Amino acid sequence: MSDTHLHIDGITKRFGDVTALDNIDLRVERGAFVCLLGPSGCGKTTLLRIIAGFEKASQGRMMLDGTDITNLAPHKRGFGMVFQSLALFPHMSVAQNIAYGLKLRKASKAEQRDRVEELLTLIELPQIADRPVSALSGGQRQRVAIARALAIRPQLFLLDEPLSALDAKLRDSMQIELRRLQQKFGVTTVLVTHDQTEAMMLADELVVLNDGHIQQAAPPSTVYQSPANPFVADFIGAANLMPATASAAGTLIVLGQDTGLPVPHHPGSTLRAAVRAENIQLHSVNGSGQGMAQVEFSRNLGPVTEWLVSAQGQEIRVRGVTGFGAAPQVGDQVNLALDAGRISVFTT
Amino acid sequence: MRVGLLPAQGGSYRWVMLTLATMGILISALPVAVVTLMSFSAAETSGFPPSEFSLRWYGEVARMFSNEDASSAQSVVDSTLTSLLVAVIVMMISTVVCVPLAYALARGERRIRAGMELLFTLPLVFPLVMLGIAFLLIAEGLAWELGIWRIIIPHIALVLPFVLRNCLSAMGGISVELEEAAISLGAPPLRAIWDIVVPLMKAGILAGLIFALIISFNEFTITFFMYTIDVSTLPIWMYSRTVSSLDPSTLALSVYIIAADVILILLVDKLIAGRANLF
Numbered sequence: 081m082s083d084t085h086l087h088i089d090g091i092t093k094r095f096g097d098v099t100a101l102d103n104i105d106l107r108v109e110r111g112a113f114v115c116l117l118g119p120s121g122c123g124k125t126t127l128l129r130i131i132a133g134f135e136k137a138s139q140g141r142m143m144l145d146g147t148d149i150t151n152l153a154p155h156k157r158g159f160g161m162v163f164q165s166l167a168l169f170p171h172m173s174v175a176q177n178i179a180y181g182l183k184l185r186k187a188s189k190a191e192q193r194d195r196v197e198e199l200l201t202l203i204e205l206p207q208i209a210d211r212p213v214s215a216l217s218g219g220q221r222q223r224v225a226i227a228r229a230l231a232i233r234p235q236l237f238l239l240d241e242p243l244s245a246l247d248a249k250l251r252d253s254m255q256i257e258l259r260r261l262q263q264k265f266g267v268t269t270v271l272v273t274h275d276q277t278e279a280m281m282l283a284d285e286l287v288v289l290n291d292g293h294i295q296q297a298a299p300p301s302t303v304y305q306s307p308a309n310p311f312v313a314d315f316i317g318a319a320n321l322m323p324a325t326a327s328a329a330g331t332l333i334v335l336g337q338d339t340g341l342p343v344p345h346h347p348g349s350t351l352r353a354a355v356r357a358e359n360i361q362l363h364s365v366n367g368s369g370q371g372m373a374q375v376e377f378s379r380n381l382g383p384v385t386e387w388l389v390s391a392q393g394q395e396i397r398v399r400g401v402t403g404f405g406a407a408p409q410v411g412d413q414v415n416l417a418l419d420a421g422r423i424s425v426f427t428t
Numbered sequence: 429m430r431v432g433l434l435p436a437q438g439g440s441y442r443w444v445m446l447t448l449a450t451m452g453i454l455i456s457a458l459p460v461a462v463v464t465l466m467s468f469s470a471a472e473t474s475g476f477p478p479s480e481f482s483l484r485w486y487g488e489v490a491r492m493f494s495n496e497d498a499s500s501a502q503s504v505v506d507s508t509l510t511s512l513l514v515a516v517i518v519m520m521i522s523t524v525v526c527v528p529l530a531y532a533l534a535r536g537e538r539r540i541r542a543g544m545e546l547l548f549t550l551p552l553v554f555p556l557v558m559l560g561i562a563f564l565l566i567a568e569g570l571a572w573e574l575g576i577w578r579i580i581i582p583h584i585a586l587v588l589p590f591v592l593r594n595c596l597s598a599m600g601g602i603s604v605e606l607e608e609a610a611i612s613l614g615a616p617p618l619r620a621i622w623d624i625v626v627p628l629m630k631a632g633i634l635a636g637l638i639f640a641l642i643i644s645f646n647e648f649t650i651t652f653f654m655y656t657i658d659v660s661t662l663p664i665w666m667y668s669r670t671v672s673s674l675d676p677s678t679l680a681l682s683v684y685i686i687a688a689d690v691i692l693i694l695l696v697d698k699l700i701a702g703r704a705n706l707f
Contacts, residue, residue: 134608155611155620167609171627180623181613232613 085110085268086131086236091140093126093292100126102292103140108285113262113269115279118289119315124272125240127289131270132238133157144235159236160229160267164244166221168213174200174224175209181232199227202261219250226258230265237262239271243278255281276316280304288312310426313354320360320396324353324425332425334418335372335391341420345427352426357399359422362387363415364408371413378410389414460686467679474674485680492677504681507665514576514661515644518583522591522640525584527633530595531625535604545596549589559585560653567654578654579661583644590643591636598632599625635696642689 086108093101101123108114116124129135131142133154141150149157160181169177178199179192187195200206203223208216216224222242229237243251243258259282262269273279279286280300288295288303288311295315296308307313310321324334326349332341334353345351365371373391380402387398387408396416408414462476467485469478492504533541551559563582567574574581602625610620626633648663655664662685666678 132608132612134611153616154608155614155616157612158614159612161609161612163605163609165603165605167603167605169606169609169624180610180615184614184619228609228613238612 082107083110084108085112085145086270087143088127088131089141089143091127091130091137091142093123093130093135094138099292101130101137104292104294106287106294106297108268108270110268111266112284113259113271113282114285114287115283116270116272116287116289117276117279117283117315118274118295120274122289123292124274124289128238128240128270128272131236132159132161157236158232158234159238160232160234161238162225162229162240162242164241166225166242168221168225168228170213173210173212174205174216177213177224178228178231180228185232195231199231202264203227203257218246219254222246222254223257226261230261230267234267237265237267237269239269241273242271244273244275251278258282280316288315290315305422307354307424310352310354310428313424313426317356318397319354319356319424322353322355322394322396324351325349326351332420332423334423335394335416337372337416337418339418339420339423341423341425343425345425349427352428354424354426355418356422357386357397358384359419360396360398361400361405361417361419362389362398362408363417365413365415369413371415373414373416375408375410375412375414378408389416391416463679464683464686467676467683469676472675474676474679485676486683488675488677489680489684504662504665504669507660507662510576510579510659511645511662514579514583515641517576517580518587518644519637519640521580522584522587523633523637526588526591526595526636527626527629530592530599530629531621534596534599534602545592548592551585552589556649560650563650564653576659578656579651579659582650582654583647586647586650587640587643590639594632594636594639595629598629602628638692638696642692646685646689 084107086106088104088106088108091101091104092099104127106114116127118124126135130137133149133152137150141148143149144157169180172180175193175196178196182192182195196209197206200209203226205220205223208220208224213221213224225242239258243254246254255278271279271282283300285297286300286303287297290311296303296312298308303312303316307316307319313319314321322334324332326343326345326347327333327338328347330342330344330347332339332343332351332353334355343351362375363371373389373396375387375389376395377388379386383402384399385402385407387400389396389398398416466474466476466478468481468483469475470480470482470484471478493508529544533544559582563578563585567578606624606628607617607620610624611617615623646663647661648667651661651664652667655661666681670678
């Protein structure tokens with residue numbers, strides 16, 4: 081049974097002549113972790129700021145537990161937010177930062193102290209309460225910002241690209257930490273990011289935005305395996321988009337090769353097929369024979385090797401496990417084998 | 429290995445730098461040095477260099493402040509008190525005006541900010557004599573009994589650019605996200621400003637305050653047009669004293685003032701340590 085916590089109902093946002101968000105409909109389940117994912121300028125941050133109340137929608141409304149909060153002032157919403165700059169108060173200690181929201185709620189001194197202690201233990205930094213925030217490392221600041229937002233027991237937990245400033249290794253451990261904290265608190269969470277790996281890893285529900293429209297809203301595995309349109313296929317995991325057509329027998333033909341995948345389109349109709357780099361296999365052509373494609377570039381990334389091959393004037397990215405199967409070199413003639421079960425077909 | 433910016437030996441470059449630096453220091457410090465030296469003179473009249481040294485004029489200043497000389501129309505004590513009162517009121521009003529103004533300008537549209545900054549800087553580029561005449565004409569035209577405010581109002585105009593600059597540069601480092609963070613935690617917007625923005629602006633506000641105090645306390649040109657028998661300031665008193673008798677007591681008095689100013693400026697420097705410049 082679905083339990084909608086936040087319902088975004090036809091939100092449109094215009095800045096002058098520019099439409100940043102166009103009629104956005106979204107239901108967020110209670111306790112879910114939702115990632116808003118998209119390229120810069122897609123409207124994801126605007127949508128988060130509208131949820132937080134810092135931006136006013138031009139049209140549409142927003143319901144929290146069935147109550148209309150469209151016009152509720154941001155300080156009355158009780159949503160914890162982590163900002164891109166983290167926005168820790170530089171003139172306060174770690175404990176004062178975390179307790180600020182509780183102080184505003186007129187919690188007693190003892191209550192504030194207990195809650196600060198509880199949160200510092202949860203973020204595994206129990207000894208830093210009295211330090212000034214300027215004395216913290218990047219990862220510590222991150223955790224304090226998260227603790228400050230969670231201290232008020234928020235109805236919604238909002239995060240605006242909070243991990244973008246960290247280096248790759250720290251970001252990875254913070255992602256695990258964030259997910260762990262979110263599950264522990266069971267708080268409904270909306271996170272904005274442009275990093276698809278981060279979104280895939282954190283989200284229960286992935287919302288892909290582009291041009292102010294929701295392109296697809298589904299669990300990450302669904303988005304990855306059956307992208308709703310070429311944009312999603314390209315944005316999530318950089319699939320190869322290739323022109324395709326349907327054969328007389330009703331199967332898909334890509335690069336002149338019959339994949340055997342049945343398609344419900346008229347024979348000869350113009351289609352597009354999206355295949356990910358890891359769902360293509362290369363087979364070397366022995367001797368001086370002519371293959372489907374020629375290897376243009378190859379690079380060994382350690383566990384995997386990537387090739388760029390050109391076939392019928394199109395550049396195709398192929399990825400395979402290093403040391404597994406053929407390892408063609410630049411200039412080699414190769415044949416391509418597409419994994420028919422992993423091809424997405426689009427008509428546009 | 430570090431390489432010095434100046435060549436270690438020879439080169440006209442080094443000489444040019446040293447000469448310019450020395451000239452700069454001399455020009456800015458010379459008047460202060462001469463006045464201080466002359467104030468220790470033992471002679472009846474100011475002369476340079478003094479032939480004998482004593483502390484008698486410092487004692488004379490102390491006596492002037494303790495023994496009220498009823499015969500002089502405007503005593504030094506009265507004008508000092510007026511000066512202090514004017515400076516303090518100017519300081520307070522300019523801060524009350526500038527803090528919200530700096531906030532509004534920093535958070536408002538960039539275009540408006542540029543225009544407003546220019547507007548508030550105008551008194552700086554206006555010739556002070558013209559400004560004095562303009563304020564005098566306005567004051568006379570109004571024909572109101574302005575009292576001490578006939579000096580305070582022009583001083584505020586003069587001091588605003590300095591205070592505003594300090595407040596604006598203090599606002600510059602405060603990101604909107606800090607305020608939004610406070611609001612998201614439940615602070616109404618005004619509370620967020622009070623809890624977050626004002627404490628972070630504090631150093632800039634105090635620096636502006638002290639500048640306002642010093643500039644107003646030392647202001648002469650505009651005050652010269654605006655003072656009356658009843659309302660006059662210390663610089664005006666010192667001017668008339670110097671014109672009538674050239675004894676070194678005014679010099680000793682200025683050394684007292686210089687000392688107070690230096691302490692205040694050191695305080696400002698400490699407050700905004702690490703910032704690029706004072707203005």
